Amino acid sequence: MSAAISVQAEYSVDEATEFSLIYGYPLLAYAKFALPILSSKYGTNTLDHGRQLATASFQSVVRVNADTIYTKATLDLSESDLIIQVPEVTDRYWVFPFYDLYGNNYANLGSVKNSSPGKYRIRFASHGGQEPGVKLCRKNERRCDKENHDCDGLQGIINAPTPYGIFVGRFLVRDNSSDLEAVHAIQNQTALFTVSAERHHLIPKLTVALLNDSLSSDVPTKIMQMTARFNPFNPPRDISDRAHVDRMLRRAGIHNGHFTPTGSNLTAVAKKAFQGVLTYASNPPMVVNLKNNWYGISPSAQGDYGTDYKERYYIAYFGYLGLVASEAIYPSYRDPTNGGSATLSLTPKQAYLITFSSKPPLEKDGFWSITAYNAEQYLVPNPLNRYSIGDRSNLTYPDGSLVYSSSSKNESFQILVQPADVEPPKNWTSNWLPAPAGGGEMSITFRLYAASSSATNGEWAYPVVKKVDAFTA
Numbered sequence: 001m002s003a004a005i006s007v008q009a010e011y012s013v014d015e016a017t018e019f020s021l022i023y024g025y026p027l028l029a030y031a032k033f034a035l036p037i038l039s040s041k042y043g044t045n046t047l048d049h050g051r052q053l054a055t056a057s058f059q060s061v062v063r064v065n066a067d068t069i070y071t072k073a074t075l076d077l078s079e080s081d082l083i084i085q086v087p088e089v090t091d092r093y094w095v096f097p098f099y100d101l102y103g104n105n106y107a108n109l110g111s112v113k114n115s116s117p118g119k120y121r122i123r124f125a126s127h128g129g130q131e132p133g134v135k136l137c138r139k140n141e142r143r144c145d146k147e148n149h150d151c152d153g154l155q156g157i158i159n160a161p162t163p164y165g166i167f168v169g170r171f172l173v174r175d176n177s178s179d180l181e182a183v184h185a186i187q188n189q190t191a192l193f194t195v196s197a198e199r200h201h202l203i204p205k206l207t208v209a210l211l212n213d214s215l216s217s218d219v220p221t222k223i224m225q226m227t228a229r230f231n232p233f234n235p236p237r238d239i240s241d242r243a244h245v246d247r248m249l250r251r252a253g254i255h256n257g258h259f260t261p262t263g264s265n266l267t268a269v270a271k272k273a274f275q276g277v278l279t280y281a282s283n284p285p286m287v288v289n290l291k292n293n294w295y296g297i298s299p300s301a302q303g304d305y306g307t308d309y310k311e312r313y314y315i316a317y318f319g320y321l322g323l324v325a326s327e328a329i330y331p332s333y334r335d336p337t338n339g340g341s342a343t344l345s346l347t348p349k350q351a352y353l354i355t356f357s358s359k360p361p362l363e364k365d366g367f368w369s370i371t372a373y374n375a376e377q378y379l380v381p382n383p384l385n386r387y388s389i390g391d392r393s394n395l396t397y398p399d400g401s402l403v404y405s406s407s408s409k410n411e412s413f414q415i416l417v418q419p420a421d422v423e424p425p426k427n428w429t430s431n432w433l434p435a436p437a438g439g440g441e442m443s444i445t446f447r448l449y450a451a452s453s454s455a456t457n458g459e460w461a462y463p464v465v466k467k468v469d470a471f472t473a
Contacts, residue, residue, distance in 0.1 A: 016251035017264045021220060021273045023245065023309045024227030026103040026316035028219070031211045031226070033060060033166060033320070034074045038208045044076035045194055049187045051180070053173055054379060055387065062377035063319045063445060066387035067369050068093075069183050071169040073192055077124040078163045078203035078233075080194040086155070087189035088117040093172040093365040093449050094186075095327055098122070101162040101234045103316050105303035105324050106132040111365045112327055112450050118155040123197060125159035132161040132237065162234040164206050167192070168321055172367055172449075174392050203233045220266035221259075224252070228259040241307045273313075281314035293334050294446065294462040295342075299325035318377070329456060331446040333465050343375075346439040351418035351470045356463045358410050359391070359403065366450030367391050372417060372433050375441040382420035382434035389415055390447075394430045415463075416471060417444060424471040 011019070042048045050070040058064055075082065075098075086096065086109055095110035109115040113134075125132055135158075137151035151157075169190065171183045204210060210229070216222045227249065236245045249255070253262040280286065281301075288296045297315075303324030305312040315322050322330065334340045344352070360368040369390030372380050379387040389395070395403040395413055403413050413431070418424055420434035436442050446462075454460040 011248065011251060013251060013253075013262045014264050014269055016248045017224075017253075017262065017266070017269050018273045018276070019248045019309070020227055020252040020254060021223050021266075021270050022277060022313050023249070024223045024231075025313040026320075027101070027226040027230060028223060029103065029316040029320040030101055030164075030166070034206070035208060035211055036060065037072070037074045038206070038211065042073070044074050044206050045082060045192060047071055047073050047167075047187075047190060047192045049184075049190075051184060051187075053387075055385065056379045056381040059378050061320055063371075063373055064379065065170065065447065066371055066379060067367065067390070067392075067447070068170040068172055069180075069187070071167075071171070071187050071190060073167040074206065075122070075160070075165040075167055076163065076206040077122065077160055077165075078205050079199060081124075081197040082122040083119050083191075083193055083195055084122060084158075084167075085119055085189070085191035086115060086117050087186050089171070089186055091182075092174070093367055094170065095323065096167070096169045097321075097323055097327070098158060098160065099166040099168070099321060100132075100160060100237060101164045101230060102237065102305075103312060103320060104132075104161065104237045104305055105322070106161055106237070107134045107158050108324065108327055109134065110327070112363075116155050119153060120156050120158055121154055121195070122158045122160060124163045124203075125161055126200070130159045132159050134158050161237050163203050164230075164234060166321065172365075201233065218266070220270035221261075223270075224254060224259040224266070228254040228257055232257050236307070237305070238307045277310045277313045277317075280310045286311060288456070290331055290456075290462050291458070292462045292464050293336050293340075294331045295334055296329055296331040296456070297322075297325070299329075299456065302329075303327075325456075328447060328449045329451050331448075331462065333444055333446070337467075342443050343441055344443055345441050346419060346435055346467075348419060348439045349422070349470045350439060351416055351422075351424075351435070351468055352444070353466050353468050354415040354417065354463045355412060355466070356414070357412050357461050360448055361452035361454045361460050362391075362448065363450040363452055366448065366452075368446070368448045368451075370415060370417075370433060371445050371447065372435050373443050373445070374436045377443070380420060380434055380436050380442070382437070383423075384432075384434060386432075386434060388447075389431070389433045396427075396430050400427070418470050422470045422472065425473045428471055 054064045054066045093111050097105050098107040136156040173179050215225050236242050253260045286301050301311045332342045334342050369388040371388040397413050417433045417435050421437040
């Protein structure tokens with residue numbers, strides 16, 4: 001018996017099927033993101049500039065960020081390379097993240113990276129020697145690498161691990177009105193266009209039909225079909241794992257672009273896979289205890305997942321298109337009275353009081369916010385149209401002075417998370433983050449972009465959260 005067959009025989013068909021469902025799950029999230037764009041006037045490789053901050057009506061992505069303006073595109077490198085023109089941005093946090101087909105944040109340009117304005121070439125890294133990520137062109141260097149891609153006029157090369165992907169640029173908006181025009185001007189200076197490139201293998205163009213046609217309405221079957229359809233020309237992020245992935249997919253009935261049912265009960269196996277992912281991703285070492293019942297994703301398990309397909313599934317389900325930890329961290333509060341669940345709940349007359357001992361620590365251009373989500377993980381409709389609260393809000397100290405002002409004062413302050421239909425006293429309006437009207441299930445996410453190391457190494461004390469009676473006038 002050959003070594004390859006011996007390794008494959010170690011796994012049952014059900015085990016291989018469970019692996020395949022976990023491996024291919026992010027394709028559902030990719031299709032949900034890409035299909036509306038492909039069906040619109042934009043198609044592939046065209047920037048779609050969002051001009052407004054996300055509101056409760058935005059439901060393309062769960063747990064959306066309500067602090068930044070998005071510029072997005074569905075990328076297709078099947079027939080050509082791309083050039084992205086990066087504008088000069090000196091007065092705010094910004095990031096240009098690139099994601100592969102499976103949701104890996106494999107490259108970033110932006111304020112954290114101190115990226116230079118100019119042109120960057122995006123190419124499918126189809127050769128083993130082309131590591132995914134950004135390769136900067138040295139000054140006055142004519143040739144960028146062994147493949148003789150000309151560096152003339154370029155700031156760098158972005159190697160994509162899959163020919164299909166996503167770009168979601170983010171620009172911080174300081175407030176909801178006067179700063180929007182400045183962000184729009186930056187967006188208008190951003191450009192994306194195709195350039196010719198050799199392709200040694202035939203890769204189909206990314207189309208609505210490729211993402212949507214001839215697929216089962218049964219979700220587990222659909223995952224298997226999509227995995228079969230895309231795997232042949234969208235290999236694993238980690239080259240060293242390609243042989244293992246191919247063996248597992250083949251044993252699960254996925255081969256040569258097709259899925260042949262093996263007799264496994266897909267519904268039962270999919271349920272087992274989901275529960276296994278939840279258990280795996282919700283506990284150490286994948287989760288870091290930040291104290292005061294705040295927990296964060298382990299930095300090594302955030303954004304670019306390598307061979308960690310369970311964590312990749314988990315993020316695709318709960319927070320698709322998250323950034324790597326060097327760009328942002330996303331602590332969540334877990335209710336100690338509900339088994340440590342991130343799912344919180346309020347009665348119509350309850351609230352959460354969040355007490356900060358000091359301002360969250362940030363690096364240059366960094367920002368922070370706390371966002372409330374409803375049971376479906378979407379933003380909460382409310383009369384103030386306020387979906388997050390943070391360092392750009394008019395937060396006040398107990399004495400009424402502004403938390404963020406020209407003063408160097410850095411003391412304790414509080415945020416009130418209270419149902420949207422229960423208006424608090426006027427002295428709490430500035431510090432009120434509306435929760436779902438009538439109470440019910442919800443969650444809160446604390447975002448820190450360009451966070452200081454003290455936010456992750458235990459030096460800074462995370463806020464204390466307490467359930468209290470709602471504050472009323």
